[in-house]
Amino acid sequence: MNVFDKSPLRLLERALNGGLGRGKFGVVLSRPGVGKTSFLIAMAVDHLLQGRKVMHISTKETVEHVRAFYDQLTKAMAEQLGLDNMMQRQLDVERGRHILVYNPETFTLDKLRQSVAFLREDAGFRPDMVIMDGTPRFEYTEDWEIRGICNLAQEMDAEIWTGANLHREGQELDDRGVPRELAWHEENLEVIMSLEPESDHIRLQILKEHDSEKPPSVSLQLDPETRTLRWR
Amino acid sequence: MMTDLSKVRNIGISAHIDSGKTTLTERILFYTGRIRAIHEVRGKDGVGATMDSMELERERGITIQSAATNCSWDDHNINIIDTPGHVDFTIEVERALRVLDGAVLVLCSVAGVQSQSITVDRQMKRYKVPRVAFVNKCDRSGANPMRVTDQLREKLSHNAVMMQLPLGLEAEHDGVIDLVRMQAASFEGDNGETINWSDIPDHLLVEAEARREVMLDAVSMFSDELMEAILEETVTEDMIHEAVRRGVLSNELTPVFLGSAYKNRGVQLLLDAVVRYLPCPTDIENEAIEFERGGEEIGFVLSNNDEDELVAHAFKLEDGSYGQLTYVRIYQGVLHKGTDIINTRTGKKVKVGRLGRMHADQMEDIESAGAGDIIALFGIDCASGDTFTAGRRISLTSMHVPEPVVSLAIEPADNKAQDKMSKALHRFTREDPTFRASVDPESGDTIIRGMGELHLEVYIERMKREFGAEVTTGAPKVAYRETMTNPVAFNYVHRKQTGGSGQYAKVIGRIEPSDDGQFHFETKVTGGNIPTEYISACQKGFAMCMGEGAFIGAPVQGLKVVLEDGDSHAVDSSDMAFQTACRMAFRDVYAGGNPVVLEPLMMVSVEGPGELQGEVLKTLMQRRGIIVGTTEDEGFVRIDAHVPLSEMFGYANVLRSATAGKAEFTMEFARYAPAPREVAEELRKDYLDQRAKGK
Numbered sequence: 001m002n003v004f005d006k007s008p009l010r011l012l013e014r015a016l017n018g019g020l021g022r023g024k025f026g027v028v029l030s031r032p033g034v035g036k037t038s039f040l041i042a043m044a045v046d047h048l049l050q051g052r053k054v055m056h057i058s059t060k061e062t063v064e065h066v067r068a069f070y071d072q073l074t075k076a077m078a079e080q081l082g083l084d085n086m087m088q089r090q091l092d093v094e095r096g097r098h099i100l101v102y103n104p105e106t107f108t109l110d111k112l113r114q115s116v117a118f119l120r121e122d123a124g125f126r127p128d129m130v131i132m133d134g135t136p137r138f139e140y141t142e143d144w145e146i147r148g149i150c151n152l153a154q155e156m157d158a159e160i161w162t163g164a165n166l167h168r169e170g171q172e173l174d175d176r177g178v179p180r181e182l183a184w185h186e187e188n189l190e191v192i193m194s195l196e197p198e199s200d201h202i203r204l205q206i207l208k209e210h211d212s213e214k215p216p217s218v219s220l221q222l223d224p225e226t227r228t229l230r231w232r
Numbered sequence: 233m234m235t236d237l238s239k240v241r242n243i244g245i246s247a248h249i250d251s252g253k254t255t256l257t258e259r260i261l262f263y264t265g266r267i268r269a270i271h272e273v274r275g276k277d278g279v280g281a282t283m284d285s286m287e288l289e290r291e292r293g294i295t296i297q298s299a300a301t302n303c304s305w306d307d308h309n310i311n312i313i314d315t316p317g318h319v320d321f322t323i324e325v326e327r328a329l330r331v332l333d334g335a336v337l338v339l340c341s342v343a344g345v346q347s348q349s350i351t352v353d354r355q356m357k358r359y360k361v362p363r364v365a366f367v368n369k370c371d372r373s374g375a376n377p378m379r380v381t382d383q384l385r386e387k388l389s390h391n392a393v394m395m396q397l398p399l400g401l402e403a404e405h406d407g408v409i410d411l412v413r414m415q416a417a418s419f420e421g422d423n424g425e426t427i428n429w430s431d432i433p434d435h436l437l438v439e440a441e442a443r444r445e446v447m448l449d450a451v452s453m454f455s456d457e458l459m460e461a462i463l464e465e466t467v468t469e470d471m472i473h474e475a476v477r478r479g480v481l482s483n484e485l486t487p488v489f490l491g492s493a494y495k496n497r498g499v500q501l502l503l504d505a506v507v508r509y510l511p512c513p514t515d516i517e518n519e520a521i522e523f524e525r526g527g528e529e530i531g532f533v534l535s536n537n538d539e540d541e542l543v544a545h546a547f548k549l550e551d552g553s554y555g556q557l558t559y560v561r562i563y564q565g566v567l568h569k570g571t572d573i574i575n576t577r578t579g580k581k582v583k584v585g586r587l588g589r590m591h592a593d594q595m596e597d598i599e600s601a602g603a604g605d606i607i608a609l610f611g612i613d614c615a616s617g618d619t620f621t622a623g624r625r626i627s628l629t630s631m632h633v634p635e636p637v638v639s640l641a642i643e644p645a646d647n648k649a650q651d652k653m654s655k656a657l658h659r660f661t662r663e664d665p666t667f668r669a670s671v672d673p674e675s676g677d678t679i680i681r682g683m684g685e686l687h688l689e690v691y692i693e694r695m696k697r698e699f700g701a702e703v704t705t706g707a708p709k710v711a712y713r714e715t716m717t718n719p720v721a722f723n724y725v726h727r728k729q730t731g732g733s734g735q736y737a738k739v740i741g742r743i744e745p746s747d748d749g750q751f752h753f754e755t756k757v758t759g760g761n762i763p764t765e766y767i768s769a770c771q772k773g774f775a776m777c778m779g780e781g782a783f784i785g786a787p788v789q790g791l792k793v794v795l796e797d798g799d800s801h802a803v804d805s806s807d808m809a810f811q812t813a814c815r816m817a818f819r820d821v822y823a824g825g826n827p828v829v830l831e832p833l834m835m836v837s838v839e840g841p842g843e844l845q846g847e848v849l850k851t852l853m854q855r856r857g858i859i860v861g862t863t864e865d866e867g868f869v870r871i872d873a874h875v876p877l878s879e880m881f882g883y884a885n886v887l888r889s890a891t892a893g894k895a896e897f898t899m900e901f902a903r904y905a906p907a908p909r910e911v912a913e914e915l916r917k918d919y920l921d922q923r924a925k926g927k
Contacts, residue, residue: 062389062863063860063861063862063863063872066861067860067861084717084718085717085718086745087715087717087745087828087905087906088717088828088906090905091858091905091906094858094860094874095858098859098860098861098862099860099861099862100861100862100863100864101861101862101863101864102863102864102865103386103864103865106865111864114845115845115862115864118845118846118849119849119859121846122845122846122847122849122850122853123849123850123852123853123859124853125859
């Protein structure tokens with residue numbers, strides 16, 4: 001048995017019928033500070049440890065910060081799965097990852113496209129997964145921009161994940177719990193998940209799963225201490 | 233002789249190579265009356281700025297050695313420690329930072345915050361040095377001090393706040409608007425020595441008022457009094473100064489000043505700021521360690537009091553026209569001429585024959601110096617980093633000294649050079665703990681080791697110039713390490729019976745990779761199966777094994793040994809027997825732990841215009857670089873990558889030609905990481921060949 005079969009993320013993948021899928025765009029929702037970034041990076045680390053490539057885009061942290069975040073979660077996951085030879089694995093994780101940091105005020109999709117092209121042509125870097133942290137901000141984003149991200153996912157042949165904030169109050173939610181500004185872009189969003197803080201853990205819920213009528217329920221929760229996923 | 237310590241400032245001037253640090257220092261010395269004429273750094277007059285006392289530095293236009301120089305301003309005594317600007321000389325920078333209480337961060341108003349400013353800033357943060365910023369070169373075309381202030385906030389996360397506005401920029405740059413006084417200052421006279429205060433010109437008044445509000449807003453966070461006064465509109469200049477000073481001392485505020493040292497604009501106001509806002513020695517807490525007789529180490533805070541027993545720290549050795557100089561900072565007590573002091577590292581007593589206060593290469597004899605002062609001792613035999621006391625065994629918290637990562641074989645050109653070379657090496661190794669020299673027992677070659685290619689190059693050049701030693705050099709070599717990647721168990725009996733008393737020791741346990749790259753030893757032996765008196769012999773035995781691994785003969789790093797059980801014999805067991813048993817046990821199981829070769833990875837940051845991103849990436853990828861990240865802002869891109877040191881030789885030239893000189897880079901040791909198989913196999917083969925030859 002492959003050690004990664006033990007990872008709780010496999011359960012999530014099965015619930016999503018094999019995952020988000022290449023060329024697709026997915027969103028993780030939660031209130032600020034619940035752990036969206038951690039959860040996104042946990043998915044990225046899982047990919048990286050299995051030898052896939054990840055591009056991480058941030059408009060809110062420095063390269064060093066993001067890197068420290070990955071190091072921390074790589075260590076936590078290695079402990080959870082009992083991985084050996086961490087020195088080599090760490091090196092492989094770094095080889096497979098590229099962090100792009102932009103000034104939020106001057107970030108555009110075109111700039112990102114340009115960097116993606118540079119990385120592909122000059123560094124031979126073709127990511128399987130892209131994490132976008134801090135951008136887009138759905139409440140201020142036009143439909144064509146979201147479509148732009150979907151197009152980019154297809155051009156890159158990668159899955160793109162991003163986070164979106166739930167506010168404490170005064171936000172209109174539909175009956176699944178999806179805020180209006182997000183439901184607005186629904187046709188371009190393949191998967192929507194949410195992180196809900198409970199008394200001693202954080203519950204993961206799937207609000208939308210590809211084209212299925214009723215989203216599946218998963219018994220997964222996030223450990224608020226180690227920021228790793230576990231079975232419930 | 234009590235000096236008022238509140239009127240002492242020990243400061244550094246820290247900056248990127250071309251931001252005009254030496255020119256600024258020169259101007260400071262001029263305005264404080266220390267020098268009579270102004271020279272230029274890369275001077276046409278052939279004299280050169282006074283602070284760069286070494287010829288080599290003059291030629292390269294960079295400052296390598298940190299000389300301390302003294303001057304006075306507004307009744308205050310300022311000691312300026314000239315900190316080197318190149319990252320290959322990190323230990324010099326860090327040593328200077330240790331004795332500073334505050335610093336002026338010089339930035340170029342055109343180039344702004346560059347990758348090197350980031351490295352230097354990181355070092356200052358590590359030592360918690362309070363700073364004021366000076367945005368220099370406001371007379372250059374493209375000058376934009378507001379942008380530089382924004383970069384300080386964004387790239388270096390400083391709470392930077394402009395205390396001044398420029399009175400014209402580029403060729404029009406005439407002076408500054410002081411947002412505390414709300415007046416304009418222009419600088420007149422041949423050398424800008426006369427400050428002319430006047431009302432703020434009408435066209436700048438609105439902006440000045442808006443900027444003052446921003447400044448007051450940021451500064452009032454540090455003073456309730458000021459915050460109230462703002463509401464009641466009763467703000468005084470002193471209230472603002474007091475609040476800024478608090479912000480600076482807590483390392484939470486960086487006030488920004490402007491000007492052009494070259495054009496003699498704004499330097500005097502910067503000096504006012506140094507005196508007003510930067511800490512005096514008693515504002516900073518410095519710690520030392522006292523070694524008790526029982527081997528215990530006790531940390532304590534140095535008092536800064538003249539009445540207490542002497543503690544002084546040698547941070548710089550220099551050999552020049554005055555012979556051997558040792559720069560020391562006194563943390564407490566008084567140092568008198570003619571007294572004896574103890575070097576706590578060697579335990580030797582030394583006599584203080586002569587004391588001096590230095591002004592670059594001119595010297596003033598003094599009788600004594602007290603707490604907080606920085607002075608020079610003459611002809612004292614010591615290494616830099618040593619602590620002097622009147623007798624107590626005290627050492628200043630050891631500074632982090634990195635292990636050298638690159639080596640080079642050198643050979644004297646002739647017999648005469650041999651002697652001179654040894655003299656030079658002897659001196660350099662005492663001046664700089666990251667520079668090492670040794671003789672390879674097999675080849676007989678002299679090997680020098682250091683922190684980078686440039687680091688070693690500079691010493692080779694100094695050998696030639698200062699000591700007249702011509703040497704030929706081999707190719708630079710990387711310092712490899714090795715380690716085991718899998719845990720292994722050992723169970724070894726050492727038994728020897730050859731007449732007389734025999735040897736017997738048995739050790740059982742395991743060896744595993746450690747998390748932090750260090751050697752650890754742990755014992756879980758119970759019931760006295762290995763008597764306690766032999767445990768330290770076991771530790772020593774394993775520690776000795778770390779010096780040379782059996783995979784490629786490199787030092788072994790990052791292993792943890794857990795001793796679990798063993799056996800001893802009442803007569804035949806000894807320290808020696810256990811030590812041998814451990815060494816044999818290690819040798820026995822090492823190959824089973826899947827040993828690998830580790831190579832030093834450097835953190836390389838390249839910064840350049842965004843459109844050259846691809847070119848830069850190519851140069852890094854060709855060097856087996858692991859791209860960590862890319863930061864894009866305002867058309868500039870910084871690429872951070874981990875690159876094996878072995879691939880970085882000659883990179884400066886490659887980068888220059890790939891980017892037409894538009895990109896620059898800095899490099900710092902990052903960590904050791906497994907080397908690729910081809911590299912490992914080659915090293916292994918060489919090692920086995922060497923061994924076969926040796927036997």
